[in-house]
Amino acid sequence: IQNERLRLLGQVASGIAHDFNNILTPILGFSNMLLSTPAILDNKHEAISMIRDIAGAAQDAKKIVQRITLLSSKVSNEHHIPINIVKVINQSIEATKPRWHNELLANGTTVNILFDKKEEVVIKGDESELRQLFINLIFNSLDAMPEGGQIRINITEEKEKIVVDIADTGKGMDEETLKRCMEPFFSTKKPSSGLGLSIVQNILYNHKGSIVIQSKPNVGTLIRLSFPKLIEPPNGINYETKKTNEYASGLRILVIDDEMRVRIVLEKFLSSDNHNATFAATGEEGIQKFKNGKFDLVITDQAMPHMNGIEVAKVLHDIDPHVPIILLTGFGEMIIERSAIPSCTSKILPKPVTREELRNAIYELTSSKI
Template sequence: MMLIVVAITGASVYIAENNLRANQQHLLNAQFQNQLRSFLAVQNLRSSAVAEKCRKVSRSVRLRAALEEKDVNDLYRNALAELQDIFSPDEAAANNGDQTVRASFFRFVDLKGAVLPAGDQPAGDVDPDLLAEALGPIGLEPRDVADQRIAFIAISRGNEPAALRQIVLTRVRGWDDNALGALVLGFPIKQASSSDGRSAEIKSGIWLNHQFYIAGLSAADRHLVAQRVQAGLNQDAAGNFIIDLQNGPHLLFYKALHSQVAPVYDVCLYPLAPSLREARTLRWKIIALGAGVLVCGFGVSLFLAKNLSKPVDQIVATSAENVTRRQKAEKDLHEVNRELEKALVELKATQQQVIQQERLSALGQMAAGIAHDFNNTLMPILGFADVLLRNDTMLDDKAETRRCLEMLRTSAKDAASVVSRLREFYRPADSDEEFPIVDLAKLIEQAVALTEPKWRGLTQARGITVQVETDFEAYPIVAGDESALREVLTNLLFNAVDAMPQGGRVLLQTSIENERAVLRVADTGTGMTETVRRRCLEPFFSTKGEHGTGLGLSMVYGIVERHRGQLDIESAIGKGTTFVIRLPLAQEMPAATTNGEVAVKSNSALNVLVVDDEARSREVLMAYLRTDNHAVATASSGREALEKFRLCPFDLVVMDRSMPEMNGEQTARFIKQVNQNVPVILLTGFSGQIGEDGSKPAAVDVVLNKPITLDALRRTISKVVHAA
């Protein structure tokens, strides 16, 4: 108990002493701030009044005329009439009068900075050389925008202490706005001192040109203060220090004043001796109070120790009863814990069932959305293929046939792109992904042509008319995934058609705004409510009931975000809907190509072995390779491929990864054992499992993801042949 009392008492004494020091410092700072605010208030009041008066005088017609004609007597005589309310030629009156408006001298200077003599005019007493030296750094540029400047000078008269003056220079301009000269007024600055009510005199002075001007301080102390202020100015523009003078320690404050020539600082000295005496007195009082608290605490401890002790037998009996109760409580607690553990196991099992059901539901919705996208891409494939097969005369038109074939190839690429984008459901998109250059207007024309079987054929079959129009105000070039952006346009066009059950008009418009490509897809359909507009981009949200998947617009939003773009929706019931897509413009124009083909044909024919268990895949690869005059042999399994490879040397092996009995990786290892120099290209439809991060089996040279194009196969063959 005594230790607690001693600790509390010691902590109280320590806290009280710290509070005392903090309060003293706060009081000193408050006194200084009050005095500084008073000083600055007087200075600001005087400066504003003088500034306005000087501007008024500088615009005087008579003053300008006298300065232009260089009539000095007329100049000073007119100035006396204008300045009579703020100028007093009597030095004593200026020093003892109202400092906010009374000046002790005024002069005029010409454009070269020379002081114009006042002659016999009572313009106040000032040394012209000293004034010219103070005004020299200010300058009198004819077109200087600063018409008023401020400086400080010290005026000495024999052995008398220097008198401080604040100088206000106001430029006088002619009718052509060129400078004619300047009006200079000097105002006295008093070195003040005051008392804080406890016999502590606060002294105020000015630090100017490495000199300290203050009344009632010895020369040695002034020199010491000037050195301390000079050292502090190298670090900060304001501060406070403790300095030891002849009559004891003082608190030194300084703060920069407004001057456009030499640096000037207001300096205040506050004696610390009275404060130190008060601190010592309070410290002894606190110590005495702490000792009293210790004595009282000792007595209280004895009282508590005597009256709160219990008989030993009573303590033992109580302890035994407590042990019995504790054992019973522990038994009950174990029983409750077993019940809770059982309930927790059942809860986790229920949660797993719910999670599994949610996953199956989401997977079903995702599969429906993927089927929807595939149907969109399969429609032009089946449509154009059916047209070519049923219309023999069209085959004679090579241009039309080529156009249909290009549509078929574009749709097939889009279907492959749908498969590749399935990775986005389990892999985050790369924000630094680089895209090729895409012509947005050309992409719109392709999307309109690809979706024509639905918006024209199916709608006309229902007896309604849908018009799709384009308006290219600009032809922006963007960086993007062509298939993904085409899917965006396809989804938006299909949504627009679905939103117009009675027919209508769809407008696709391009423009460039604020260095960004802007695409607007507007329809005249039923429109959306505000609630639907806010939620339409959420995955699995649909207003089409069982016929909708709710993935189309969410996929659109994801693709736009992936392209670092912005998607906005403008809609109202009965007024249609407008989707606004903003994409960054490409930094450079696309390089010229010839029908999208890349000239990467091999320089010489190769002997190639194609291995795939799918006959159609073998046929496509054979057609690709024979286009470039390569000799091709085929095998339907890994075992057959090894037999043919042992019998005939091949320059290149192209094989599928997934095959029965022996997969592509195993077959590649056996081939490398026979001839480790032959290149092996492995084809796979599992793009997320192999080759996505650049890794590949050791026996494989290159991994290609299905489906592959002729250009991709050409580039890969050129790469592996040159590497070999």
């Protein structure tokens, strides 16, 4: 079992650069455009669209890190929810735009991506994984069209499945390459991890889907993805993640974290909701401030020098067991999966935490006090 785990870990490690380079494309591309072309900020709609794509890519990076930390834990699709696959494809097209539009256009090359599906098509799945899947496939098609071309995406609904066709006019694959293209570490691109289509296949497996590839040299490639159809969802269901409009404000909150950048972000989050936040850079400093003050809530990092978050939480809990404590940690998903939440903490939030996640946690733990 240990050898198999190490083998899988090696495969994941080899694929990190591949996936993160894909994810960094919209982050670096759009942030560079916003910094180098301030006039874009005059167009509020365009600027917000770019910022949303940057945030979406960062969220995908967070999900990849979570999957790495959960490598030794049970993997399941029990948390899959209804997803509008049309929206995911449009997000993937937009996320890859800095490469297929800006970068190639600068080199005198034109690539057109055609996808005009308007209505919702709903399947059950993980939005981040599906974005990763389509971004991988779009980049594969772009790699096959160094001189430009066309990518056409089409969705058809059959009786029991949803079919997504992705066709490009690239250089195609010969018979031998076509036979081996799904193998991990096989690639005709240099340098490459060779994990693009292997990752796609793994994501499809997790969604109970399938893939068929047709390709001819100098003609192009057609990739056909099939997903189980979500049977007759009731009308009026909102398939987006539910967000609460309720949140706490005006609380006295102690924040303990040794990373200054994290403290700055948390200060912005908390001050925007009118909380009175006190900050400490070490566990020892946090304990002293807790003893000298009165707080409604404590937020502490786990990985700190000299004294970690759980050790701090135990001391604070002994001083006043009625003050809820939120533990921030990069290993949050693993701790939750293994049901290893220490009794001295009220809630664990995996890093990086979003404003919405923090808001919801604070409201959940303090709503009775409001």
